[in-house]
């Protein structure tokens with residue numbers, strides 16, 4: 479789709495909150511502009527949900543779960559509705575991909591090849607789980623000399639607030655909305671202020687699919703306003719959040735007030751470990767994708783590149799060659815392989831990290847600058863001869879900036895990989911199967927990939943530990959995260 483057509487589409491997307499089966503605001507007069515990161519022009523002005531809208535949305539969601547039509551729909555019915563969302567999303571993938579490129583600034587082929595197919599598969603995957611949310615039968619020795627039968631049932635957690643980030647809004651919304659709806663929860667989505675358009679369009683598809691009133695809502699707005707009101711609302715039972723550790727901490731504090739459940743995915747500083755026995759060409763390709771895809775704005779970005787000393791200079795050279803082949807540009811232009819960062823604020827943040835890398839003595843081998851043109855672009859950047867103590871090796875940059883560190887032994891590679899506050903993902907590049915399993919077993923991370931960067935699949939649990947958060951979004955873990963297991967014991 480051409481840029482002009484995508485811009486027209488952006489004008490036609492609903493720009494208001496949706497809840498209780500209707501679009502619009504009741505009292506809020508606030509609105510915010512959504513800025514195109516490439517042209518720096520306003521794409522749309524969106525109405526913000528304030529206290530009245532948040533309260534009404536939560537009340538509608540509560541009654542949908544408790545006694546409304548949503549609570550009465552069985553698993554097979556929920557599955558049918560989720561499959562309908564998947565069909566509608568698939569049919570309109572082209573529009574969603576174009577809108578996502580426009581809103582986020584990423585090259586058009588990325589949402590086309592990754593975000594949209596993943597989002598569709600996620601709705602289908604959880605449509606499949608909806609009628610398989612089963613409990614367990616648990617043998618026990620009995621009660622006061624009498625036999626017992628004990629079993630568990632899984633019940634919906636209740637009203638789920640889903641708070642999503644701007645880097646892959648459609649896919650991450652699907653990761654949170656689909657498992658919660660499959661489990662029978664009502665969901666209120668708070669999309670990112672910088673890129674809310676695809677989430678609003680997704681809400682219109684969920685409405686079209688025929689979900690009953692209150693089962694799903696979307697509340698656009700600023701994080702400290704709408705997001706905070708939502709997580710503070712006592713009618714919310716569970717919060718699922720993806721974003722920064724700082725905001726994740728605020729969410730956790732709000733959730734603690736009512737001992738409410740949370741799933742927190744807070745990003746990472748993921749190692750990509752290249753051993754000397756790896757297929758170096760494949761490793762260089764994979765490592766480059768791992769740090770440059772989506773402008774490096776990826777929670778699983780392989781931003782710490784750990785390389786065996788024997789092949790260190792070779793890998794550095796190969797990565798520089800790959801960085802030079804990146805073409806920064808308009809996401810809608812043929813040949814563009816990297817777009818713009820989400821905002822001026824974020825570009826400046828990434829630039830401050832580049833300055834810190836230079837100040838702390840890392841060797842800049844490519845990039846580091848910003849092209850002279852409109853848009854929040856940063857060149858693909860690589861630092862070599864870095865140490866794991868440097869700021870660029872410790873903090874999440876969330877941009878196209880890779881930090882390359884040498885290691886001398888397997889133990890040292892593992893020690894560097896684990897010497898990190900985050901623990902979300904890791905990649906191991908080796909042709910030695912024994913080394914692959916041994917190293918994968920020793921790395922502290924929610925997901926380890928061998929000879930491929932961060933394979934995504936809705937069947938695979940996704941999440942991390944330490945500063946990367948807790949809980950898992952996908953697979954059966956996504957159902958567990960959105961249900962309460964109740965025990966029933968019958969004394970015979």
Ligand code: NDP
Pocket residue numbers: 641642643644645668669670671672699700701702703704705706707709720721722723724725726728729743744745746776777824874875876
């Ligand atoms: P935030 O963590 O602030 O935002 C994530 C989501 O939380 C957004 O929807 C945001 O709304 C919302 N939010 C913000 N404040 C609150 C609040 N008080 N209560 C409830 N919700 C809130 O991330 P940023 O967009 O500020 O990005 C900052 C850094 O976070 C990035 O540089 C990156 O390092 C990291 N990040 C990590 C992501 C990941 O995938 N784990 C994704 C995005 C960012 P709004 O958009 O309106 O601010």
